[in-house]
Amino acid sequence: MVTIGDVASAAGVSRSTASYALSGKRTISPEVRLKVLQAVESLGYTPNAGARALATSQTRVLALLGRFLSDEFAPAMLQYILGVSNRARELGYDTLLVSEDDGAAALKRISDSRMVDGFVLLNVAERDTRLPVLRAAPQPGALVGLPGEPDGLDVFDLDFDATGSFMIDTLHGLGHREIVLVSQPEHVVERGGAYVWRLADGARRRADELGVSLHTYFGSSSQPAIGADLHRILDTHPTATGLLLNNEAAAAALPSVLAARGMTAPDDLSVIGRYSDDFARTFSLPFSAVDSAADELGRRAVEQLVQRIENRADDAPAHLELIAPVLHDRGSIAAPRP
Template sequence: MVTVAEVAQHAGVSASTVSYVLSGKRSISHSTRVRVERSIAELGYHPNAGARALASSRSHVIALMVPLRTDMYVPVMMEIALAVATTARTHGYDVLLLTGEEGEAAVRRVTGSGLADAMILMDVELDDARLPLLRRGELPAVLIGLPAEPAGLACVDLDFEAAGALCVEHLAGLGHRDIAVIGEPPGVHERHTGFALRTLDGLRARALELGVRLLHRASEGGYDAVAATLARILDERPGTSAVVVQNESAVEPLLALLRRQGRAVPEDVSVIAICPDQVALQASVRLTSVTIPAREMGRRAVEQVVAALDGRGEEGVRLLAPELTVRASTGPVAG
């Protein structure tokens, strides 16, 4: 097992300097820190977690709150969680995963127990009950999501309003004037989950600007639920020529239903999705999509919370610009 003394000899510094780099107790010059960190990586040194915590009064653990609700698309949530875990390890932190729907109770448990040095919270609601506890500042915290009032908080997220606007712009540019939106399940909207409502705001605002009629219907993801939602849409708006989907579980049922009805994609109906690239590429028709950058969101959240732990953190909102990729599922409106 590699020791601190061996790391110090390899880096050409004292053992105490290595300890200061590991604990953060003293300010170390950037060049020295880089040299020590390079030696740690090259030698494969792993500090004893218990000794390190006693020495630094830190646990070197980041708590990640990711409620695994039945109405959320779990693969995206877990991709973000995996990015958080892998990025945290590169900074010398482990991740404590909290998957229950405990809300404020979980925040209190973490802040009052010393289990973690910082927190990252997902599944953020516009008026999230956890926010007053975070604003007390007992632990550094970063939200992956955007509440209605982000003042005093650090947030990382995709710019979902801009994502919704991009979808409408793309379809309107192809001549579509009646656009339907198959959204997240009703429970997501009832909880006022930020990403879903902000997407809808972006869709509606851009549709109004471009003179496009927009019809939004929340939907569960199963075949029967999507069939009922699609039937309702076509009954209310028979001239619908394009569908925006923000519900990964509804993508394949929708494509199957359109095929069953003899509606070709994109010749008869264009379909665009807000989803991870994997979903868009593996669909039965390669989907035009605005990607959800799950890994980038997780990575940035960790970097922001580590900066806060190092005394370099800043409050504020960091929104990732959406990117739309045109594939086979969108085309000009049928003449």
């Protein structure tokens, strides 16, 4: 196994100089630092995590707290996890995925053990029980998802209220006057999934302003139930010309539902979903969609968290960022037929 002594010998410097060049704890000339880094690269040196933690009080590990919930579409959650883990790796951090049901207890246990440098929270609820624990923890954290009380926390999310309004504006501008919105299951809202009602509220408010008839429904999160839901909803509103989907399972099921009904988008129904571009590619979805920005949100949360960790910026103002909706037009929206 390659040691720091091997790196020092290859770089022609002392062991302590090589260590300082890597840790940054003392000023080292750019020339010497370059020699050390070149030796690290050529020898394939990896610092011992335990020794590094003792020397620097850092583990270079981030805890990612998220759950795969049975009533939400698991592949959609993976997009957020990949965004966090990929950006963490690029910045030199490993990721510890924690998926326990009792997230508050898990966060406290991991925080007390000092086994990570910071936390990224997914599945953030309106009144999330993890937040009081995070606020009391010595390590910083970042949230992907907007809670009801974000004060003092770094938060990143899609602007779901603006997304709902944007979806209505887009179809209204094309001439649609009767639209259906299918959201996640109702118990997602009851559990604290505020993104569901934020998008629906934004859509409802804008529809009322524009005089658009909007029918809202909660849909199932898995097949075959969501397919049956879509058939029932379309049967109930045969004159609707637009369909909005804030439900990834519904988007994945819709191609087969439309085919079974002899319908196509946008000829018979204009469709706008809300999911990531990667999700659309994975399931070959032909529908225009507002990008949920899962990867981007995860990356931004990690960047903010690492900045706090490395700059010791505990007293810096909290950062709240809501990403504006961006439509990926895949040709599923058009003016309704006369």
